[in-house]
Amino acid sequence: MTRHIPVVEKILSANDLMAARNRDMLDSVKVYAINVMASPGAGKTSIILKTLEALHGSLRLGVVEGDLATSIDTDKAIAAGLPAVQINTGGECHLDAVMLADALPRLPLSELDLVIVENVGNLVCPANFQIGTHMNVLVASIPEGDDKPYKYPGMYRGVQALIINKIDLLPYVPFNMDYFRQGVEILNPGLVTFPASAKTGEGMDDWADWLVTRVKSG
Amino acid sequence: MTRHIPVVEKILSANDLMAARNRDMLDSVKVYAINVMASPGAGKTSIILKTLEALHGSLRLGVVEGDLATSIDTDKAIAAGLPAVQINTGGECHLDAVMLADALPRLPLSELDLVIVENVGNLVCPANFQIGTHMNVLVASIPEGDDKPYKYPGMYRGVQALIINKIDLLPYVPFNMDYFRQGVEILNPGLVTFPASAKTGEGMDDWADWLVTRVKSG
Numbered sequence: 001m002t003r004h005i006p007v008v009e010k011i012l013s014a015n016d017l018m019a020a021r022n023r024d025m026l027d028s029v030k031v032y033a034i035n036v037m038a039s040p041g042a043g044k045t046s047i048i049l050k051t052l053e054a055l056h057g058s059l060r061l062g063v064v065e066g067d068l069a070t071s072i073d074t075d076k077a078i079a080a081g082l083p084a085v086q087i088n089t090g091g092e093c094h095l096d097a098v099m100l101a102d103a104l105p106r107l108p109l110s111e112l113d114l115v116i117v118e119n120v121g122n123l124v125c126p127a128n129f130q131i132g133t134h135m136n137v138l139v140a141s142i143p144e145g146d147d148k149p150y151k152y153p154g155m156y157r158g159v160q161a162l163i164i165n166k167i168d169l170l171p172y173v174p175f176n177m178d179y180f181r182q183g184v185e186i187l188n189p190g191l192v193t194f195p196a197s198a199k200t201g202e203g204m205d206d207w208a209d210w211l212v213t214r215v216k217s218g
Numbered sequence: 219m220t221r222h223i224p225v226v227e228k229i230l231s232a233n234d235l236m237a238a239r240n241r242d243m244l245d246s247v248k249v250y251a252i253n254v255m256a257s258p259g260a261g262k263t264s265i266i267l268k269t270l271e272a273l274h275g276s277l278r279l280g281v282v283e284g285d286l287a288t289s290i291d292t293d294k295a296i297a298a299g300l301p302a303v304q305i306n307t308g309g310e311c312h313l314d315a316v317m318l319a320d321a322l323p324r325l326p327l328s329e330l331d332l333v334i335v336e337n338v339g340n341l342v343c344p345a346n347f348q349i350g351t352h353m354n355v356l357v358a359s360i361p362e363g364d365d366k367p368y369k370y371p372g373m374y375r376g377v378q379a380l381i382i383n384k385i386d387l388l389p390y391v392p393f394n395m396d397y398f399r400q401g402v403e404i405l406n407p408g409l410v411t412f413p414a415s416a417k418t419g420e421g422m423d424d425w426a427d428w429l430v431t432r433v434k435s436g
Contacts, residue, residue, distance in 0.1 A: 173417075
């Protein structure tokens, strides 16, 4: 007799259960949360800091910073005046719901409207783990190239908003925006998209205005 | 009585065993192989194609292209006249030694001196899986930012050469080369490093000359 041991299935189910609990907890304290994912160096931290500026105080923001090993991003967030909690994954390639469950109570949630969770820089693994936020946001980056939706479909399928960062570099790198957008549309029809530059600030107001609307509508 | 089931340990051991077999097989046919790793969009494929040009026929080159889903990179390699084999990982975030064992016999190894294996774009997971090549090469990229050694230490520790690609973008992005190199030196003292641009061709001859020396010395 053959016995099957569904290890991966069990792990995912446990994670999903914990993600649902995180979501319930966030709802109970009326805090909206988003999970920001991207390749290494696409500009997640810069986008978060520029989002703070673009919000002009209309939402009270806290952040959870996921990183393999360092607190570089958390230090930047704290320097910008944000309540920030660090998750060091100890080499793990993604955040999971248990890590977020440990981190959330360390933020002053009763004083916040929005928590931005910055996932580990990875365009593959984080897409497989819900963590209990209300929305997944992907930060693409112009110098990564226009073929990324085609090559990393799992990530592009699983998000509710896409920021296309570093558009200030468009004159200096080959990037066919139509080809990129076609790939996005195939995988995630009608996805809300914000061309932006954390460096110049272009596009950040549109993104922040939309985010405010989403948070206020719950 | 508690029983411990060391699942991860067994998987890694099986992979290491298969990696050693790949290495023996490559040695038996006198083919040198390198494992090229990087973030998504750092320019692995472009670097490989420019390496072909910079070799000026001094080595007979074949490639193995790892990708989650598409054959975009393999198509480019074949268009450049290279013998190329595709590994679609089906969503897996890294290549492993079994995948390479399946791919290598599909190349005309007896007609080759060097096989370049392009891993999945990921700065975390591929560092944990030896595949049986003779050397691990990391392609960093200027627009990724200067903090990547600190944030992805596992990858920077496990390589024998580092190409710093897209140096043509240095005027347009914040990147402190001293800070970057300090991080590399802490993790991997004396690592051989090649500042380069696949776009302009700068630095490619130095890299190709060094690679030829390494291949010819076995």
